[in-house]
Amino acid sequence: MSASEKELQEFRAEVAAWMRDNNPADPGFLLPQTFMEVGDERQLEFLREWQHKVWAAGYLGMAWPKEYGGGGVDAVFQSIADQEMRRHGVPICFNVIGLGWAGPLINDIGTEQEKARYLKGILNAEDVWCQGFSEPEHGSDLGNAQTRAVRDGDEYIINGQKIWTTMGNFAKYMILLARTNQDAPRKYDGLSYFLSPMQVPGIETRPIRKITGEFGFTETFFTDARIPADCLMGEEGQGWKIAMQTLQYERGAEAGAAGGQAMVRVTVDDMIKQLEGVKRDGESVLRDPVVRDQLVQAIMEEKAMILGDRRAHIGALTTDYPGSLPLSNKLRVTEMTRRMRQLAINLQGAQGALYVGDDEARQGGFWQRAYFNSFSATIGGGTSQVQANIVAEHILGLPK
Numbered sequence: 192m193s194a195s196e197k198e199l200q201e202f203r204a205e206v207a208a209w210m211r212d213n214n215p216a217d218p219g220f221l222l223p224q225t226f227m228e229v230g231d232e233r234q235l236e237f238l239r240e241w242q243h244k245v246w247a248a249g250y251l252g253m254a255w256p257k258e259y260g261g262g263g264v265d266a267v268f269q270s271i272a273d274q275e276m277r278r279h280g281v282p283i284c285f286n287v288i289g290l291g292w293a294g295p296l297i298n299d300i301g302t303e304q305e306k307a308r309y310l311k312g313i314l315n316a317e318d319v320w321c322q323g324f325s326e327p328e329h330g331s332d333l334g335n336a337q338t339r340a341v342r343d344g345d346e347y348i349i350n351g352q353k354i355w356t357t358m359g360n361f362a363k364y365m366i367l368l369a370r371t372n373q374d375a376p377r378k379y380d381g382l383s384y385f386l387s388p389m390q391v392p393g394i395e396t397r398p399i400r401k402i403t404g405e406f407g408f409t410e411t412f413f414t415d416a417r418i419p420a421d422c423l424m425g426e427e428g429q430g431w432k433i434a435m436q437t438l439q440y441e442r443g444a445e446a447g448a449a450g451g452q453a454m455v456r457v458t459v460d461d462m463i464k465q466l467e468g469v470k471r472d473g474e475s476v477l478r479d480p481v482v483r484d485q486l487v488q489a490i491m492e493e494k495a496m497i498l499g500d501r502r503a504h505i506g507a508l509t510t511d512y513p514g515s516l517p518l519s520n521k522l523r524v525t526e527m528t529r530r531m532r533q534l535a536i537n538l539q540g541a542q543g544a545l546y547v548g549d550d551e552a553r554q555g556g557f558w559q560r561a562y563f564n565s566f567s568a569t570i571g572g573g574t575s576q577v578q579a580n581i582v583a584e585h586i587l588g589l590p591k
């Protein structure tokens with residue numbers, strides 16, 4: 192039976208009170224704005240503790256099965272909890288590769304043994320997950336991945352290299368795409384999918400420094416690393432199909448995700464607020480007619496995105512191009528996010544050139560750091576160009 196309006200309202204009030212009472216104080220060091228920015232142990236432990244607390248309070252994984260650490264209730268409760276997390280500006284739930292991709296995948300197609308082994312640790316943040324898809328020569332061209340997995344008795348021996356492994360240095364498990372058959376007639380058929388442990392001899396990670404000077408991802412090297420054969424998900428040769436299912440989650444199919452915020456959300460309204468006091472030609476920048484035009488444009492785009500998301504959930508309103516909204520969602524959201532942060536800096540005038548650590552930087556350089564980091568999401572999970580191809584070919588039916 193679905194929840195009554197009154198029940199939902201009461202639940203919202205309960206979550207709001209909890210978030211108010213438990214929103215942690217500023218730790219005195221920079222916190223990641225997205226899960227792709229967890230760069231050191233201090234940040235990791237802070238976020239691990241926060242996610243554990245949210246889960247223990249019952250506000251994470253609410254729609255996942257109870258026997259695996261979830262709440263076993265309707266997904267509408269999770270969506271209310273997520274809204275309240277956003278509204279109260281609490282920290283992110285950082286274990287996103289587990290919560291949003293590996294977890295839903297295991298819930299959907301995993302065996303009972305896999306569910307029992309992995310799901311609870313994802314929710315309570317004990318087990319950090321990472322993703323080993325991209326390789327130095329094979330990012331967009333993922334189907335050509337060359338990391339090899341060779342069966343040897345009860346084990347697979349892994350050799351090769353992955354790159355851009357978000358949280359690779361902290362992870363206990365990796366969703367790993369590796370080639371088990373070099374001679375398959377189609378390159379895709381030679382790939383297999385593993386739920387691989389990371390802490391085994393022969394797996395080494397090296398953090399990569401980003402444009403912000405911070406860390407967040409690694410190179411990951413496999414040298415005769417032996418992992419148990421039961422880490423194989425599905426059958427040998429099904430890796431491509433399972434990887435594509437994973438990318439559906441990664442690119443914004445929210446159904447099945449455990450919930451929690453993956454990134455600090457800011458709105459055009461937040462951007463306007465940070466401009467108070469900024470002058471252009473002796474007057475508030477907010478009175479400049481060109482700036483006002485730019486802001487209205489940003490507000491319209493933001494509104495369209497919100498309404499588009501709502502519309503995507505109403506089948507009868509998407510009959511013209513079914514699937515168009517979810518499929519184009521990643522492209523729209525990530526590009527809009529990047530443009531908005533760029534505008535925020537432009538409108539700061541000369542102060543826009545300052546960065547974190549400069550006393551004069553507006554909001555401690557929040558927008559500058561957010562701008563540099565906003566490129567991450569336009570690349571990770573498929574670049575904007577590749578997303579545009581997907582929209583062109585799969586929605587509009589244009590030729591390749």
Ligand SMILES: Cc1cc2nc3c(=O)[nH]c(=O)nc-3n(C[C@H](O)[C@H](O)[C@H](O)COP(=O)(O)OP(=O)(O)OC[C@H]3O[C@@H](n4cnc5c(N)ncnc54)[C@H](O)[C@@H]3O)c2cc1C
Nearest residue numbers: 322323324325330331355356357567570571572573574576
């Ligand atoms: C912050 C961040 C975190 C990441 N985390 C992970 C992770 O945890 N695990 C993981 O496996 N990977 C991760 N990635 C890697 C990401 O998935 C790849 O960077 C991405 O798929 C692009 O691959 P590439 O870097 O090899 O670029 P390339 O594929 O070499 O692309 C280079 C340029 O060519 C363009 N291009 C390529 N092919 C086409 C085409 N067919 N049509 C039009 N243009 C094309 C691209 O758009 C891009 O501009 C992460 C990346 C970033 C930035």
